Amino acid sequence: MTEPSPPQSSPRQPQSRRDRYRTETRDEAKRIALDQLATGGQAALSLNAIARELGMTGPALYRYFAGRDELLTALIVDAYDDLGTTLTRAVADAAPDGPDEQIRALGRTMRAWALAQPHRYLLLFGTPFSGYHAPDAALEAAQASIGSVMEAMVDIESRRGRPVAPPSLFEQQLERAPWIPEELHGAIPGAVLADVLLTWTRLHGLIGLEVNGQFATMGFDPALLLERELDDIVGPG
Amino acid sequence: MTEPSPPQSSPRQPQSRRDRYRTETRDEAKRIALDQLATGGQAALSLNAIARELGMTGPALYRYFAGRDELLTALIVDAYDDLGTTLTRAVADAAPDGPDEQIRALGRTMRAWALAQPHRYLLLFGTPFSGYHAPDAALEAAQASIGSVMEAMVDIESRRGRPVAPPSLFEQQLERAPWIPEELHGAIPGAVLADVLLTWTRLHGLIGLEVNGQFATMGFDPALLLERELDDIVGPG
DNA sequence: TCGCTTCCGTTAGAGCCTCTAACTTCAGAG
DNA sequence: CTCTGAAGTTAGAGGCTCTAACGGAAGCGA
Incomplete structure (x- = not known):
């Protein structure tokens, strides 16, 4: 796979x-x-x-x-596209198993994608270079790709039970963030958005460190660490 | 600071x-x-x-x-040293406030260190390069630096209440990992070690994405996301 | 079918880089 | 006070990116 x-x-x-x-x-x-x-x-x-x-x-x-940078940009755009479709597909495929399993599928798929081709993962989430990274094309691709994943995650998280409480300041900030479609401002609880973001950052923390070999000499199986993190993400919240 | x-x-x-x-x-x-x-x-x-x-x-x-690579290695070693002492100092300084505050101090200090000099953070945790990264000197520095932080975190986590349960397979793996001193094998609960590792990966996920500018266009304050993550790390566990 | 334009490839070369080789020069150890 | 070795020099090989100027060939309209 x-x-x-x-x-x-x-x-x-x-x-x-x-x-x-x-x-x-x-x-x-x-x-x-x-x-x-x-x-x-x-x-x-x-x-x-x-x-x-x-x-x-x-x-x-x-x-x-046009030059090295443009080639690089093309590779980055491709990678974003590939990662985006891979993840959204994985999440969609796991839909019958319910939201929790979808989150797990997301994490496992992302790790597998990154480990199968670390250079591509690093292209997206490693040190930016090409002088100053981030020409518009790359930014757009990033938004499209990650955006669709975020959308799926929001959908999943929304379907999980969650106690309602008045949104904190941070959550209010999230609810009207510019990357949320205008008409949904306020419709998605900030707590959901925060969880989505944290899921995203947690997965990257794990996968990023593993890809960079930081676990190499530590004598444990990173896959199991991921499973534990997934338990925690899915579990209490 | x-x-x-x-x-x-x-x-x-x-x-x-x-x-x-x-x-x-x-x-x-x-x-x-x-x-x-x-x-x-x-x-x-x-x-x-x-x-x-x-x-x-x-x-x-x-x-x-001797060449570009050796200069690079020297920079990496320096950065590991600096990060290591900065973090252990911050954690030690927060000792009077109790373990929870120490974890928070760790997270905030690490973020501040990374944001103050992103290039150095990326040197350690971004894309490895210099042909193939990781000459021995760098590996040793990494172990020493991160090791001392881990030690502090183990100490902190150990002082926090935690339900006892038979260790899972993964936790057993951790308890006798090679980076734990021989004589402590079995003495530190695997659950503690797992939490330490997850704290570490979570912080890197957040900080790494921020340093790479992935939050730039998302319209929220990453500091608040960190605070929320810290709440979660400190909170239920 | 003819001719024009546009694209694709070439060589030449400027300017940057890393790194080696061979030399001078000079400071400090004995 | 000598003489060894470290620290600097120039020369140069070989790599890179990228520009300029030129030849050929494929596709296009007339």
Whole structure:
């Protein structure tokens, strides 16, 4: 499960012969780039080397990517898309088992995705680079991808029992946050939103540290730590 | 609070005139390196540029550092040391206020440390690089630094009330983990260790995402999210 | 079918980087 | 006071990103 999906560019409308060839080599370049990232880390990512592997000279690749940063951005966008659809699918598939199991599915799937391709996880949640990260394209992809996951989580959390209480200041802040659709302001309890955010951060804490090898010498099974965290998330709240 | 401590090399035993000058320029180089990291990200770290700023030619710096990686390792070791002492001090200072407040102090101090110098936090917990990260020196520093924090946390958690129950398999695994001193195997309840680990991962999840700017457009105050997480950590357990 | 345009690839090269080799120079140990 | 070794120098190999200028070929309209 959770095997990497091949890179593919989104717009598939009017593809002339030329266009098709173009996106083909773009995808091929991205595939090689991911290989480089996987084996050598981000320092090993080199347009020159990719071109060589594609059988062309270095500068030729600049017909396909404006530069290193744009290639990187493309990889980031792809990764966000892939992670987003993977997670929302996993959550949807677990729907019959109820909200608790959906949360567990989310956590397990996310961990599996990250461990299967740590370089991609780090691309999204590791050290930002490319000068200053976050061109608009990446930001949009992030919002779309994570947004849909958040939406699913809000849905799940809403279906779990929860004592009602007057919202704290922080919760009020959340209820009218800009990433919540205007018309839902106030409709989703801040407590639900807070739980969603904390679930998200907790999962990243666990997975991030594991991906970075911080558990390597600690002699326990990170999967079990995740299970325990999931118990806690699902349990009392 | 939590302002960066200047880099300083550890051994202060027999410093001849020459040696002193040597460690001085080493420290100076590290200071400049941190500046570069802070402003340009890890791609901007350049021995050549450091040398220029020091008023010497590029190759001269190789008398002080075997290469880029060694400089990087030195920075990592320093950062581990600094973080470790900062956190243990904060926890110790809060001792009079009881275990709960100590946990809160830990979380707040860690966040402050990370936000005050994100590049250093990312050096430790962001994407590993330098070919393959983790030379022995860095590993040792990590163990020492994080180990002392863990120790403090174990101490805190042990002083908090907690229902006793037969340890799960995972907890048994933890009780005899290699990073626990031999003679304490079995003495520290696995449940305590699990809580310590989860506190650690939760804090990193929150702080890591914030440092990477993932909360930037979400319109809430991350400090309040941390407070809520701390409530949860301290609260029911 | 012809010709024009646009894209794709090339070489050349500037400017940055890391790192090695071989030299000078100078300070401090003996 | 000598002489060894550390700290600096220049030269240069080989890598990278990216720009400029040019040749060929594929697709397009007429």
